[in-house]
Amino acid sequence: MTRARRDSGGRPKRPTMVDVAREAGVALRTVSRVVNQDPTVGPEYVVKVEAAIAALSYRPDDRARQLRTGVTGTIGAAVRRIAEVNPELAAIERTARDAGLTLFAASTDFDETREHDILISMCRQRLDGIIVEPFGENHAYLQPELDAGVPLVAMDRPMSGISVDCVMSDNASGIGMAFHHLHQHGHRRIAYIGDSERVLSGRERAAAFRAALRAHGEAVEGLVHPGEITPDRVAAALDTALHGPDPATALVTGNMDTTLAVLRHLGPQAASRLALVGFDEVPLADLLQPALTVIAQQTAEIGRTAVELLRARIADPGRPVQTVVVPVTLKVRGSGEVRA
Amino acid sequence: MTRARRDSGGRPKRPTMVDVAREAGVALRTVSRVVNQDPTVGPEYVVKVEAAIAALSYRPDDRARQLRTGVTGTIGAAVRRIAEVNPELAAIERTARDAGLTLFAASTDFDETREHDILISMCRQRLDGIIVEPFGENHAYLQPELDAGVPLVAMDRPMSGISVDCVMSDNASGIGMAFHHLHQHGHRRIAYIGDSERVLSGRERAAAFRAALRAHGEAVEGLVHPGEITPDRVAAALDTALHGPDPATALVTGNMDTTLAVLRHLGPQAASRLALVGFDEVPLADLLQPALTVIAQQTAEIGRTAVELLRARIADPGRPVQTVVVPVTLKVRGSGEVRA
DNA sequence: TATCCTCGCGATAACGTTATCTCGAAGGAT
DNA sequence: ATCCTTCGAGATAACGTTATCGCGAGGATA
Numbered sequence: 061m062t063r064a065r066r067d068s069g070g071r072p073k074r075p076t077m078v079d080v081a082r083e084a085g086v087a088l089r090t091v092s093r094v095v096n097q098d099p100t101v102g103p104e105y106v107v108k109v110e111a112a113i114a115a116l117s118y119r120p121d122d123r124a125r126q127l128r129t130g131v132t133g134t135i136g137a138a139v140r141r142i143a144e145v146n147p148e149l150a151a152i153e154r155t156a157r158d159a160g161l162t163l164f165a166a167s168t169d170f171d172e173t174r175e176h177d178i179l180i181s182m183c184r185q186r187l188d189g190i191i192v193e194p195f196g197e198n199h200a201y202l203q204p205e206l207d208a209g210v211p212l213v214a215m216d217r218p219m220s221g222i223s224v225d226c227v228m229s230d231n232a233s234g235i236g237m238a239f240h241h242l243h244q245h246g247h248r249r250i251a252y253i254g255d256s257e258r259v260l261s262g263r264e265r266a267a268a269f270r271a272a273l274r275a276h277g278e279a280v281e282g283l284v285h286p287g288e289i290t291p292d293r294v295a296a297a298l299d300t301a302l303h304g305p306d307p308a309t310a311l312v313t314g315n316m317d318t319t320l321a322v323l324r325h326l327g328p329q330a331a332s333r334l335a336l337v338g339f340d341e342v343p344l345a346d347l348l349q350p351a352l353t354v355i356a357q358q359t360a361e362i363g364r365t366a367v368e369l370l371r372a373r374i375a376d377p378g379r380p381v382q383t384v385v386v387p388v389t390l391k392v393r394g395s396g397e398v399r400a
Numbered sequence: 401m402t403r404a405r406r407d408s409g410g411r412p413k414r415p416t417m418v419d420v421a422r423e424a425g426v427a428l429r430t431v432s433r434v435v436n437q438d439p440t441v442g443p444e445y446v447v448k449v450e451a452a453i454a455a456l457s458y459r460p461d462d463r464a465r466q467l468r469t470g471v472t473g474t475i476g477a478a479v480r481r482i483a484e485v486n487p488e489l490a491a492i493e494r495t496a497r498d499a500g501l502t503l504f505a506a507s508t509d510f511d512e513t514r515e516h517d518i519l520i521s522m523c524r525q526r527l528d529g530i531i532v533e534p535f536g537e538n539h540a541y542l543q544p545e546l547d548a549g550v551p552l553v554a555m556d557r558p559m560s561g562i563s564v565d566c567v568m569s570d571n572a573s574g575i576g577m578a579f580h581h582l583h584q585h586g587h588r589r590i591a592y593i594g595d596s597e598r599v600l601s602g603r604e605r606a607a608a609f610r611a612a613l614r615a616h617g618e619a620v621e622g623l624v625h626p627g628e629i630t631p632d633r634v635a636a637a638l639d640t641a642l643h644g645p646d647p648a649t650a651l652v653t654g655n656m657d658t659t660l661a662v663l664r665h666l667g668p669q670a671a672s673r674l675a676l677v678g679f680d681e682v683p684l685a686d687l688l689q690p691a692l693t694v695i696a697q698q699t700a701e702i703g704r705t706a707v708e709l710l711r712a713r714i715a716d717p718g719r720p721v722q723t724v725v726v727p728v729t730l731k732v733r734g735s736g737e738v739r740a
Numbered sequence: 741t742a743t744c745c746t747c748g749c750g751a752t753a754a755c756g757t758t759a760t761c762t763c764g765a766a767g768g769a770t
Numbered sequence: 771a772t773c774c775t776t777c778g779a780g781a782t783a784a785c786g787t788t789a790t791c792g793c794g795a796g797g798a799t800a
Contacts, residue, residue, distance in 0.1 A: 436758085
């Protein structure tokens with residue numbers, strides 16, 4: 061057992077390959093070969109080196125290895141929120157692990173500046189590739205990184221100002237399915253409350269809803285309410301839709317946060333009388349009364365595809381940019397089957 | 401605009417400080433000084449270097465910097481699940497960011513092998529410190545890392561086999577509060593279903609519940625059911641507690657997953673007739689009927705404290721090991737106030 | 741036995757950055 | 771006018787690893 065050296069700061073200094081080589085009485089390069097399981101090393105050397113590694117409790121420094129080899133074996137994921145229910149991220153982590161890649165995840169936190177900082181930081185760390193759930197308005201600042209060969213994949217929404225691979229849900233079909241489902245249950249006044257049209261997914265969903273209304277010969281006025289997802293804004297939209305002269309009897313919500321805001325504003329009693337289909341799965345949707353009917357995104361498929369797109373681009377930086385659209389499914393649970 | 405060089409692999413090669421120095425006509429060291437905002441650089445040099453940086457779209461390589469300086473500015477968090485509701489992790493990310501630290505989070509996924517791999521990988525990356533929500537039985541394999549000066553903090557549970565800083569909730573008090581609350585509402589047969597006593601939190605909570613029963617002169621038999629959190633096991637425990645000769649009228653659940661398993665097994669009708677207090681906050685607890693009364697952990701405080709403990713240890717590796725116990729609070733919402 | 745490979749280990753350069761040291765020029769004091 | 775100090779920039783080593791190259795020993799072939 062060799063005592064750990066300490067540097068001037070007083071903090072212990074970890075042994076390096078040089079130390080191991082000295083301890084084992086072999087060359088530095090031989091230690092490297094043993095660590096990397098190079099088969100051309102003689103068995104007696106392997107024994108000596110492994111003994112020295114154990115004696116010093118040597119641990120290779122990945123930073124140095126990465127610097128030398130040029131690859132990090134790590135991909136980054138800049139998502140809106142880690143630490144919240146995020147099945148896409150879970151799928152990304154699982155897929156990355158299966159591919160032997162380490163995942164580095166960070167929350168952009170609905171903050172454009174933070175998104176910028178995270179992405180630039182990931183570039184400076186020379187990650188092998190980056191998956192981003194875009195939030196900002198303009199990502200043209202990433203063009204130099206793209207030119208430098210940084211593999212980049214957008215998830216849930218395309219990026220603006222640059223051309224990158226993208227995987228996203230079929231928003232239009234999903235909204236169409238929700239509308240159609242409610243229409244089939246006898247509703248004629250169906251309202252929509254959803255996210256702001258600033259982001260593409262919000263734009264697509266609101267547009268699809270307007271199109272559905274028109275296709276069924278219904279008027280659009282007073283029924284489509286995109287905007288910020290704040291309790292107040294959602295409450296106002298809800299009041300307009302439900303308490304006007306020609307009140308809606310059914311509602312489609314454009315994403316999970318809007319769905320929850322609606323449920324909280326209405327309260328359990330009123331909510332149970334309203335026909336409601338939410339876009340996006342909601343945790344514990346099955347425990348609510350009535351259980352919540354939703355348009356579910358294939359989140360696992362989206363996350364998996366994001367990693368596969370990224371791996372494909374890492375393997376072939378020159379391949380054509382690709383957009384994958386993943387279908388959505390209707391989950392009938394009760395709230396969407398309230399009759400008019 | 402200088403064209404990006406390509407290495408033999410065909411992938412673009414990013415410009416380095418040497419390239420910038422050549423472009424700017426200055427020494428390598430001067431570029432480094434500009435990048436690091438060294439005030440001793442003459443203004444005309446700053447202009448020249450910054451122009452060269454922009455022209456080449458140079459981006460410093462953090463790996464090389466980290467290797468040279470020895471610090472990564474990054475802390476790791478090995479938690480059971482990123483991508484699930486995890487307020488502790490959210491607080492960790494926020495606190496780390498405010499401290500100028502990058503957070504690297506990974507899911508141990510309730511898998512001891514995976515936990516081991518993640519922790520070792522974090523050590524190899526020479527992160528500045530590690531926060532771990534321990535899962536495995538024995539962490540003695542981390543002793544060499546501790547000796548080497550790797551700062552380590554346990555969250556939610558202490559670690560076994562090594563002595564490290566720890567922040568955790570006051571489990572015993574929480575269970576006591578839950579029991580007392582139900583007792584005050586007239587219940588005399590109160591059952592407990594919770595996690596396995598294999599882990600310390602499960603052990604503490606079950607023990608506290610037994611102690612509460614004894615303190616109130618109640619018999620313990622048939623009322624305390626620790627074990628794996630599978631739907632079948634929870635269902636069996638529930639049947640034993642509720643359908644025996646002397647059935648329980650109230651229930652304390654030992655953690656969120658148990659609470660959800662109970663609610664799902666009982667169904668909405670039966671659940672609304674049972675007095676229930678859950679340990680741990682449940683997402684959407686306010687939307688259930690009745691809304692769920694819980695013992696809430698101060699998750700934000702726990703996450704923040706974990707980072708602070710880690711920073712303190714990074715700053716002073718020799719400081720005494722410290723355990724912080726954070727109080728819990730009772731959130732009265734309805735389910736715990738069902739009378740006997 | 742001489743020659744040619746082949747195999748396996750060692751010396752050394754290189755990855756891209758920062759830290760240490762040197763050195764020249766400028767400016768003030770004697 | 772000379773010396774000393776100060777200031778700012780350049781040359782070079784170093785961080786810990788892997789890749790390239792060289793070289794000596796040993797076996798196969800002529």
